[in-house]
Amino acid sequence: MSTTTIPTTMRALVLEDFGSMALTERPVPRTGPGEALVRVLATGICGSDLHGYTGENGRRVPGQVMGHETVGTVAAVGPGVESLAVGDTVVLNPTLSCGRCASCARGMGHICADRRVIGVDPTIPSAFADYVLAPAENLVPFASEPLHGALVEPLAVGYHAAVRGSVGADDDVLVIGGGPIGQAVVLACRRLGARSILVSEPDAARRKLLERLGAVTLDPAQVNLPTLAREQTGGLGVTVAVDAVGATTTVQSAIDSTVAGGTCVLVGMASPQIELAAYALSTFERSVVGAFCYPADEFTQTARWAAANPEMLDPLISRTVTAEEAPAVFAAMALGDNPPGKVLVSFGSV
Ligand SMILES: [Zn+2]
Ligand SMILES: [Zn+2]
Structure with a gap:
């Protein structure tokens, strides 16, 4: 030895x-x-x-x-x-x-x-x-x-979340929650060549940091998230939403912000149990996938x-x-x- x-x-x-x-x-x-x-x-x-x-x-x-x-x-x-x-x-x-x-x-x-x-x-x-x-x-x-x-x-947690959402060059991505994991997801989306990255984060200092990383940010207290996500994407909604919070309201916002056929990645762990509007998933064939490590x-x-x-x-x-x-x-x-x-x-x- x-x-x-x-x-x-x-x-x-x-x-x-x-x-x-x-x-x-x-x-x-x-x-x-x-x-x-x-x-x-x-x-x-x-x-x-x-x-x-x-x-x-x-x-x-x-x-x-x-x-x-x-x-x-x-x-x-x-x-x-x-x-x-x-x-x-x-x-x-x-x-x-x-x-x-x-x-x-x-x-x-x-x-x-x-x-x-x-x-x-x-x-x-x-x-x-x-x-x-x-x-x-x-x-x-x-x-x-x-x-x-x-x-x-x-960074690897954020990268795997983006990989679970199959993020690529044709994707407009919404990230909900701009703490360290949300920040890692933003960098992962840049690494994977995403077309645009929008982040919802209530804290002003975090929004400033996220903008330095190359994301567009919004304050969820000031705007309706699904409406803004649609406005930013020509009325369609984002193709991938990554929830780095993990509560009923944020997962529902993630689903409502995605285009028909879009994907929501759940990496946040705020709540062990959540309740969702089932038809928003089934009738527009959206997917929810989990990511952990x-x-x-x-x-x-x-x-x-x-x-x-x-x-x-x-x-x-x-x-x-x-x-x-x-x-x-x-x-x-x-x-x-x-x-x-x-x-x-x-x-x-x-
Ligand atoms: Zn950790
Ligand atoms: Zn094993």
Whole structure:
């Protein structure tokens, strides 16, 4: 096993209880066969981490270390790892699939029946820490502005949502919700060559950011969304609507904004249950498709795309805070103090 000098303990942000996080000492994980230990540079705060922090989504538990949007350098590799070397800058694909179920057999490990996600699964110490352990196959080399690496995971979520909507050059796309996932969808639509991108977002600072990314924006408090979507597309409606909010009202708006035969992609997770006007789907043959994470090859392609397009990514990072500042930042963000783009937690200096 090849190593640099690795301490036995590290700093980790532990979710002590819902609404309370603390920077605590934890053991540094040891590499096993096929694994690599990553010295974390920065990890992004995801909306799901905030909902986990408050306990709202039931997908995190007290005692765990969260964090799944991460970039760092390889500090050690376990036996059998030849694809990575100590010192490589890597980004983490946090999805672990079983390799045995029907989805995995079809090459769709991202919807594996036994999927576990680093940063979500409470039994896996995750990336809001100085070090994180991962299978080497989940670590993708990243040669670019290092902090941009923390954006690859949410960018891959947005890219897969656009792929699920089959976005291409003939598409006029509406994105509902302009937070970090909506922003990632906008960049994915540009990457896929969409003809036009309209984003509905109530927050003025976010609308400004989205315009820097090349989208046309609207404030849903000021306009009727389906009417405006039709006006922007010669009266027809958009061909693809991506709902990055995920509530009854937003999914219905997405459906009502699409052309007959259009597609709505549901990637937002605001409500576990929604109610829809069925005939708007059936009589005009619209489709609703779900999107959640991404196949491994889309993650790798997104890492390459991000490395090749640094100028498009700078607007996405609003703040970088230290690990010491992070507990207070989580508390403030849970109360709604959210900047327009991503907040990254830096673990860069020990
Ligand atoms: Zn996330
Ligand atoms: Zn599986």
